[in-house]
Amino acid sequence: MKTAWFVLSRLARDRSALLGLVLIALLVVAAALAPVLSTHPDDVFELHPSERLRAPSGAHWLGTDRMGADVYSRLLFGARITILIGIIAVGASLAIGVPIGLVAGYYHGWLSDSLMRVSDIFLAVPQVVLAIAIAQTLGPSLPNVILALSVTYWPWFARVVYAETRALEKEIFVESTAALGASPWRLTVLHVLPNIASPIIVRASIGMGFTILTAAALGFLGLGPPPPTPEWGRTIAESREFLPDAWWYATAPGLAIFLTVMGFNLLGDGLRDVLDPRLRRSRTARDG
Amino acid sequence: MRLLALALHRLLWFMPTLLGLLVVTFVISRIIPADPVALVAGETATPAQVEALRRDLGYDRPLPVQFVHYVAGLVRGDMGTSLFTRRPIVDDLLHRLPATIELTVVAMLVSVLAGIPLGVLSALWRNSVLDHALRVITVSGLAIASFWLGIMLQLLFAMRLGWTPLNGRLQGFPPRDLTGFYLLDAALTADWGTFAAALQHLALPAATLAFPALATLVRFTRAGVLDVMQSNFVLYERAMGLPRPLIVWKYILRSALTSTVTQIGLLFGILLAGAVVTEAVFDWPGIGTYAVNSIVRSDYNAVMGFTVWAGAIFIVVNLLVDIAHTLVDPRERTT
Numbered sequence: 001m002k003t004a005w006f007v008l009s010r011l012a013r014d015r016s017a018l019l020g021l022v023l024i025a026l027l028v029v030a031a032a033l034a035p036v037l038s039t040h041p042d043d044v045f046e047l048h049p050s051e052r053l054r055a056p057s058g059a060h061w062l063g064t065d066r067m068g069a070d071v072y073s074r075l076l077f078g079a080r081i082t083i084l085i086g087i088i089a090v091g092a093s094l095a096i097g098v099p100i101g102l103v104a105g106y107y108h109g110w111l112s113d114s115l116m117r118v119s120d121i122f123l124a125v126p127q128v129v130l131a132i133a134i135a136q137t138l139g140p141s142l143p144n145v146i147l148a149l150s151v152t153y154w155p156w157f158a159r160v161v162y163a164e165t166r167a168l169e170k171e172i173f174v175e176s177t178a179a180l181g182a183s184p185w186r187l188t189v190l191h192v193l194p195n196i197a198s199p200i201i202v203r204a205s206i207g208m209g210f211t212i213l214t215a216a217a218l219g220f221l222g223l224g225p226p227p228p229t230p231e232w233g234r235t236i237a238e239s240r241e242f243l244p245d246a247w248w249y250a251t252a253p254g255l256a257i258f259l260t261v262m263g264f265n266l267l268g269d270g271l272r273d274v275l276d277p278r279l280r281r282s283r284t285a286r287d288g
Numbered sequence: 289m290r291l292l293a294l295a296l297h298r299l300l301w302f303m304p305t306l307l308g309l310l311v312v313t314f315v316i317s318r319i320i321p322a323d324p325v326a327l328v329a330g331e332t333a334t335p336a337q338v339e340a341l342r343r344d345l346g347y348d349r350p351l352p353v354q355f356v357h358y359v360a361g362l363v364r365g366d367m368g369t370s371l372f373t374r375r376p377i378v379d380d381l382l383h384r385l386p387a388t389i390e391l392t393v394v395a396m397l398v399s400v401l402a403g404i405p406l407g408v409l410s411a412l413w414r415n416s417v418l419d420h421a422l423r424v425i426t427v428s429g430l431a432i433a434s435f436w437l438g439i440m441l442q443l444l445f446a447m448r449l450g451w452t453p454l455n456g457r458l459q460g461f462p463p464r465d466l467t468g469f470y471l472l473d474a475a476l477t478a479d480w481g482t483f484a485a486a487l488q489h490l491a492l493p494a495a496t497l498a499f500p501a502l503a504t505l506v507r508f509t510r511a512g513v514l515d516v517m518q519s520n521f522v523l524y525e526r527a528m529g530l531p532r533p534l535i536v537w538k539y540i541l542r543s544a545l546t547s548t549v550t551q552i553g554l555l556f557g558i559l560l561a562g563a564v565v566t567e568a569v570f571d572w573p574g575i576g577t578y579a580v581n582s583i584v585r586s587d588y589n590a591v592m593g594f595t596v597w598a599g600a601i602f603i604v605v606n607l608l609v610d611i612a613h614t615l616v617d618p619r620e621r622t623t
Contacts, residue, residue, distance in 0.1 A: 122599075125599045126561030129579070133316050133591055136583040174536035213433055217565050220435045221580060236436055243439070244447035252438035283621035 002046040010274040017094045017270020023263030038073035044230055053246045061216035063248035066238060067228075071252050074230035078253065081231050082260060085146055085215045086208045092150035093157055093211075094204060100154070101161025105169070116162060119155035126213055127152045135223040145218050149211050160203050164196035198275035202268050216257050219272040232257050295611060301604055304565075308465055310362075313595040325371075346584075367596070368589040371583070381575060386468030387457055388567070388574030392559050394471075394490055395497035399555070403502045407509025408541060411517070429503020433563050438496040438569035445492060452491050455571040458600050459485070465590075493570040497562050501555045508551045512544030519543070546574035553609035560598060 011017045035041050039061065048068030056063045062071040105113040122130065134148035168174050177191050218224050219233025229233065232253040241247035294364060325342045342348050346357065359369060367377035446454040454461065458528045463473040463482045474483035516522065525535050566577030575594060584589035
C-alpha cells in the first residue's frame, strides 16, 4: 500500500504522466457512467431515420450518425468495449507470457530455447497482420478480437520477463535462495517475480494503448464486433461514405481512440521513470 | 570475421523461424470455418462438383501432407494458386510489390530524413519551443490510429482543399513499365507530368505511413544524442577545440545512431504493418490491399503467401540491422 502511494505521488509530480492518468480516469468514468452521462442512452440500439446525419447542436453535442443515433452517446458506450478489450487482452497476454518468460529465464537448455524461439516466431510477423488473420479465421466478434490480440501480444511479455529473469540470475539473493534449497516455483514466483514487477507493469500500460489501437484497426477493417455495437474503429469505417459533409461522424471516435491510447502511453512512460531509478537518474540528468 | 560468424549464426536461425512461422500460419489458415472450396465453386455447384474441385485443389488430403506439399512448392518458388484470382500467388504478389515498396520507401525516406535531424536539434535545443513541439508530435505519432489519420488527411487535403487526389496510385495511364515504380519509371522516361501526378498520389498515404515512424525516430535520436553528449570522448573533442558542428553531426550522431539503427529494423515492422491498413484506406494497389481482400474472401493460399512474405522480409531486415549495427559502431567490431 505504501509503495502504491509512493508511486502515485511521484506520478502526480510528472506533468505528462498526470495527464495520462487524467485521460484514463476520464475513459473509466465515461465507461462506468455511460447510461447517466449520455444524452440519448437508447440510441445504441434504436433507429431515428428522420434525425439522420445532423450536425453537432444543443440536442446532439457531437451530431448524429447514419442511423440517426447520437454520436456522443454511442461514443460513451464504446468506451466500455475499449476498456473490456484492453483489460482482457492484456490480462490474458500477461497470464500466458509471464509464466513462459519465467520458465524460459529460469531454466537453461532446450526447453528455454524452444519457448523463446516460439515467441520469436510470433514476433516475426507484424502483430496486426497475424491478428487480422486470426480474427478473420474465427469470424468477426468481440471475443474473437480479444483472442486474436491475446494470442499475438503475449510474446512481448515473455520477452521482457525472460530478459529480466536472466539478468537477476547472478544476483546474490537469488543464488542464496537457491542455495537454501528453495524450489524453482518458490524462487521464481516469490523472489524473482516481485523484483521484475516494474518492467512488467510498464509494458502492460504501453500494451493497453497498443492493444486498443490494434483492436480499433481490426474494427475498422470489419473484423470487430458486428453492428450495432458502438465500437470506435467500426464507427470510423461506417462514417467514410458520408464525408466530407458529416465530418463530426469520423472525427469524434478517432479523437476518442487518440486520447485513450495517449493516456496509456503517457502513463507507461511516467511509470517507467518512477519505477526504474536507473532510467530516472539518466533522464533528470538529461532533461536538466 | 566476426561479421561473417554473426551472419551465419543468424542464417542458421532463419530456417527454423521461418518453418515455425509456416506451421503457425498454416494451422491458422486451415481452420477457417467457412468452406472456401464451396465458395469458389459457386452457389450453383452440386456437392459432387465441390468434391471434385476439392480433390483438384488438394484439400481432401490430411493436413500434414498438405503442409509438406506446400513447403515443397515454396522451395521451388511456388506459393500455390489464389482461390479467387486463379493466378499463382507469386505472380499476384510480385505484380503488386512495386506499389508497396514505392510507398514504404518514400515513407521511410521521409521519416529518416526528417526524423534524425529533428531528433538531433531537439536534443541540442533541449526544452526549447522546438523541443516541446516535437514532444507533442512524438507523443501523438504513437497514439494516433493511422487509418483515422489517413481519413482526416483525405478530408482536409483531398476533399476540402482539393490539393491532392483522394486515393489510388495514378489516374490515367501509368508510365512505361521499366521497374514498376511509377516515380522511377516516369523519371527515366522524362515524363514529368506523370511524375508530378504520381507524387501527388503518394503524398497523403506516405505522410500517413511515415508519421508514427517519424515519431519513433525523433524520440530515439533525441535520447541517443543526449546520452552521447555527456560521454568523455565528446568532452575530449571539445577540449581539443574541434568545431561544434563537426562534433555534433559527425561524432555524436554516429554514436547516437547505433540505437537508431536498431530502431530502423523495428521501424520497418511499423511501416509494413501500417502499410496493410494505410493501403486499405487509400485504395493503394499494393500487397496490403491484396492481403485485406484475400482475408475478406477467405482466400487462404493468398493469406499464407502474404504472411510468409511479410515474415521473411521482416526476418531478413532484422538480420541486415544486426550487420549494420556492427558496421556503424566501431566498438562492436573490436570486442
